[in-house]
Amino acid sequence: MPNHTSSYNNNPLDPEEFRRQGHMIIDFLADYYHDVEKYPVQSQVEPGYLRKCLPKSTPHNPEPIETILQDVQEHIVPGLTHWQSPNFFAYFQCTTATKLETIVVDWLGQMLELPKSFLFSGNGGGVLQGTACEAVLCTIVAARDQMLSQIGRENLIKLVVYASDQTHCAIQKAAQIAGIHPMNFRAIKTSKSTSYALSPDSLRAQICEDVDAGLVPLFLCATVGTTPTAAIDPLESLCAVAKDYGMWVHVDAAYAGSAYICPEFRHFIDGVEGANSFSLNAHKWFLTSLDCCCLWVKDPSALIKSLSTNPEFLRNKASDSKQVVDYKDWQITLTRRFRSLKLWFVLRSYGVANLRSFMRNHVKMANHFEGLVAMDKRFEIVVPTNFAMVCFRILPSALSERVYKNGKLDIVSEEHANEANRKLLESINISGCVFMTHAVVEGVYVIRFAVGATLVEERHVITAWKVVQEHANVMLSTYKPRALLV
């Protein structure tokens, strides 16, 4: 089907293709409602039937929507308990959703070449949650209870959670919710010298200080692709430090995780085998609509011990718990949406080949943008570009030149540069032509240009740079540092 391959490749959200597929899915649903009374209300399939009907891994090439919908009708619908049926007078679990989810997370885990210990086939397993906040909260709670069962619950107040100062605030929030003392969250300082990655030496120094103070190191969140600058924490050496103290290591790959399906990026998560859990937001850069966070853990029983409310049942079934996945005990909420269906549609309708080329295309466009910035002497690339995010700013020197020409000052402070870059971004965003955001690293205000929109093409990136230059021209031509205006 070369047509499908090329059309997805060029514009997966082409309005007319979207319209065609959308109408097809509405018709599928309308027909389902029309026939819903004909189905047995409760699923009548054997456990495990679904894995036999579906391929063992994500297809390499895209499959047409018609084929996927046919599989839904033939293999998914018979496994559903029909909540929408007028003969449904109960509340109950939707078992097929669970089966498809175990399949899909294993498919994606294989694409990422996660160690087998994170997959169901290796006694680990994955789950689809809403967001990284939920995923991290679950893992902190599991780590907390595992530790407290050894040292006693009265020591909760001593537990310490570690991350870098570049880590997403979701980690701090999750720690607060889990009852970790707000003073025991460590945002360890990073610097330009490590491109804002967390240094294993800094981590060890902080841990030693805490241990000396009588505290208990609990949890490390390592980020591979941070929000401010897409910095990559070095997993192998960080896991080695954590191991010395028996800490839980979670790897947050919310943004950049999607890129690791490309062999050329996979090395960034070398060492992940030393971690306890790994998460990726498919809704960020993996063409899946909000919300869909994939979490893999090596030891599902640690999650289950903390998140189940039915420990008696678990004690009885401990031996065969690996065959029966009850996802309500793997997450915060008891009710679950059928998230695996949308991820399964993405995996099948794009295929590994097109998903990789989608990521690569964005990375290529970001590199193009980076090249354009580098050619303009007024700007600098603040940190080396990782993945599809460029961090840049107007240089202080570009401002001081202006000020010098007015015959007043020849040095513009970093503070003035920050103010100018903030004004530049504000004027760009207010124009409505493009939209970017910012980060502050080591006191430096940087503009973040993240290529990630599904519809983005080379021409949008080129235009975006023109917009930046135009606004910079206007801003610089009238520039006066605030201090001079007083």
Added chain:
Amino acid sequence: MPNHTSSYNNNPLDPEEFRRQGHMIIDFLADYYHDVEKYPVQSQVEPGYLRKCLPKSTPHNPEPIETILQDVQEHIVPGLTHWQSPNFFAYFQCTTATKLETIVVDWLGQMLELPKSFLFSGNGGGVLQGTACEAVLCTIVAARDQMLSQIGRENLIKLVVYASDQTHCAIQKAAQIAGIHPMNFRAIKTSKSTSYALSPDSLRAQICEDVDAGLVPLFLCATVGTTPTAAIDPLESLCAVAKDYGMWVHVDAAYAGSAYICPEFRHFIDGVEGANSFSLNAHKWFLTSLDCCCLWVKDPSALIKSLSTNPEFLRNKASDSKQVVDYKDWQITLTRRFRSLKLWFVLRSYGVANLRSFMRNHVKMANHFEGLVAMDKRFEIVVPTNFAMVCFRILPSALSERVYKNGKLDIVSEEHANEANRKLLESINISGCVFMTHAVVEGVYVIRFAVGATLVEERHVITAWKVVQEHANVMLSTYKPRALLV
């Protein structure tokens, strides 16, 4: 539009109406994608503009989909920052979603006649979360931190959470996640004498015992419409007890909350003004797709103090914090879906009148079913029917008559009755004709018949009862208590 009124009223998911509206919405979205480049990427509207464009409350009568979509195009789209735009190179908040959400939760709060102190207009406010688990977790964490700020964090181990033994296990789970000692969750025993409602005397007795043991009462979850039997905890007297100990009271109306928009049911939540928070799952019985849990709180700042990761910012803006709603600080997750849009569609496309008649129709059908059960002497209604849920079972006497006829025994124990009812339900569900579930109250196995499916009509209820009787006939004709078979 009398046509709309009647068509929604009779069958809101009529397949052909669903198809028509579905195609219309797909076309709306395809056109949006086609035009997305034309919109300013960042929203360019004034804060607060949306409230001026929309009515002050839910319309009484349904509005056609055409009108609602026109409002989306005219009022909602201009307030969006267009994440799908190819000129979007950022991550940022979707502000219109916030504005619409504050409007929709106030609309629904008014329909429920919640005290003004729970609405934005009364310095409280509502938020749309995923499920009741999340809502309860947020309130427990807020209550926990409020208490610990008074008594010191080292006392976390002493905090106690109370609920009845009929309460959903989501409460226990939330308490565990929040770090409450697993031994400090009290599921207070209820009995048939109070129709399984929590007795204020039992609550007070338990609290006294805990206080004597040096523990600290923290949180009460009162349920108005429990999962097992739709029991209704008496809010007014429970809040009075909680007040004596300075406890936080959360009212869980996950299932039955929807019914309180009908004046004849509203009295069941009289006394809610003494509570701190109230939640309802719109995805349960309010025609809204998964997930959509509405949480209202009297004191949003208690949530924000626990769930924000930006306390400095908050300190600066404390004075005007009521004008700026930042929902990420009202819930577990930072990323948010646009849930208010679907709830807004439900409220407008049904209107208050039809929503009420939808609930009443289900209650009527449940009463019809109850009447059918009551006429069959082999069955009993185990607890009085509340809302649209009937709890019934085969009586031990119906079994003992069978056994007597075989000339062996004339008394069948409760244990045998449980076994027989379990078998009956199993055989009904395996048939695939209808699907019900069960509960165990005070050791008695009851079958739960919940009328709640959107497509359900009188004929389905009548057929369901026939199915029950047929399976009961077969089961009883071959019935032998297990003990006799040994």
